[in-house]
Amino acid sequence: MASATVQNLSFVLQGIHQVKFEDRPIPELKSPHDVLINVKYTGICGSDVHYWEHGSIGSFVVKDPMVLGHESAGVISKVGSAVTSLKVGDRVAMEPGIACRRCEPCKGGKYNLCDNMAFAATPPYDGTLAKYYVLPEDFCYKLPEQLSLQEGALMEPLSVAVHIVRQAQVTPGQSVVVFGAGPVGLLCCAVATAFGASKVIVVDIQQPRLDFAKDYAVTGTFMPGRVSATENADRLRQENELGAGADVAIDASGAEPSVHTGIHVLRNGGTYVQGGMGRSEMNFPIMAACSKELNFKGSFRYGSGDYKLAVQLVSAGKVDVKRLITGTVKFEEAEQAFKEVKAGKGIKTLIAGIDA
Incomplete structure (x- = not known):
């Protein structure tokens, strides 16, 4: 479908393994603080694939067609x-969760x-795989000239990582x-590594991932x-x-053996963060x-300052997200x-948007 003939072409999940392209109306600005964004690149996240594969994640169930x-x-x-x-x-870069700003968690920073978070591609809210998307201006982060829009799309997973590492309070x-x-x-x-850790060891059961990691911000790798x-x-x-x-x-896998090994590998008084x-x-x-008196924390998405720091880390050359991009496909693909x-192909695949 040519871009000149569509209003707001969207990639819609209808059910398990059931998707279609649907031209929807261009969304309206609901607040004078809102902006309309022509989406240029979107990364595929594990949660998107999980909804496509299973139709739900925990208590979040896709009951009506939803843009991914x-x-x-x-x-x-x-x-x-x-x-x-x-x-x-x-x-x-687009931060895709709009908080209510009124509940106790919001007011507490x-x-x-947030009790009433409207998060993109989490039922019942539509996601960003569309030609246009609306966000409040303060959930958009202007990219410095040296950052590409492709890198901008990776500010979301990087912000997740920033939040996890901040939860761990990693120090030099x-x-x-x-x-x-x-x-x-x-x-x-x-x-x-950017926060000054002297040793960073990554654990995985897939050798190709470990091979990639050896040249990417780690001092060691380990296959259990x-x-x-x-x-x-x-x-x-x-x-x-x-x-x-x-x-x-830090567990970024969600696998039970990793959780167990993570607990056992820590020193007394160490810190464990569950991100996966x-x-x-x-x-x-x-x-x-x-018995180790561990500091155990959860980590969920990202909060105040995480996106801003993510952009700063990349623009300052302290974190390289380009190397994680293994392919870009057309919207129609x-x-x-x-x-x-x-x-399991590649590390991060991007979907190009529809030109305005």
């Missing part, structure tokens, strides 16, 4: 009457925990072990064996000279967590791209 996508960057096409920080033609000289060498895990390694979590943790400590244990363990989402319930080494991501 939430890792996006684009160009401002229209601004509301009260917008002061952006103008038509500005290139922006934790808007990522610390040792950090990251479980999972997918996009978020790799970006956690890069952010931890088919042994107990304590045995893997012991070998992980020994091979990487972690002494009594790592200062910080796995099964709703799993066994947990509670005795080790208690979105479904095939989903299939390839599901098959």
Whole structure:
């Protein structure tokens, strides 16, 4: 469908493995603080694939047709009457969750925990895989000249990693072990390195991912064996000279064996952050967590300052997101791209938008 003949071509999930391209009306600005964005690039996230594959994530169930996508960057096409920080033609990274700004978490500075969050491509809210999308101006982050729109699309997963590493309170000289060498895990390694960690070890069960990681912001890699979590943790400590244990363990995989190994690899008083989402319930080494007096934290999406810092880290050359982009496809090839991501091809695939 040629761009000149469409209003707001969108990639819509109708049901499990059922998608279609649908031309919808151009969204209106609901507030004088809103902006209309012509979406240029959108990354495919694991959650998008999960909705396409299963039709739900936990309690979030796709009951009505829903536009997919939430890792996006684009160009401002229209601004509301009260917008002061952006103008038509500005290139922006798009933070895809709109908080209510009124509930206790929002007022307490934790808007990522908003009781009424409207998050893109989370039922019942449409995502960003469309020609146009509307956001409040303060959820758009102007890209410096040296950053491409493709890099802008990766500000979303990078912001997830920034939030995780900030939750871990990583400081210079610390040792950090990251479980999972997918996009978020790799970006956690890069952010931890930027924060001054002296040792950053990434753990994965896929050798190609470890091979990539060896040249990307890590000091070591580790492939766990088919042994107990304590045995893997012991070998992980020994091979990487972690002494009594790592200062910080981050799980970006959601896999139960990784959670167990992460708990066991930490030193007494270490910090564990759960960033990956796995099964709703799993066994947990509670005795080790208690006897080591670990600091255990969850991490959910991103909050105040995370997107801003993500843009700064990339623009300053401290984090390289370009290397994670393994392919870009045309908008019309979105479904095939989903299939390839599901098959584990590449690290981060981008879908190009429809030109204005």
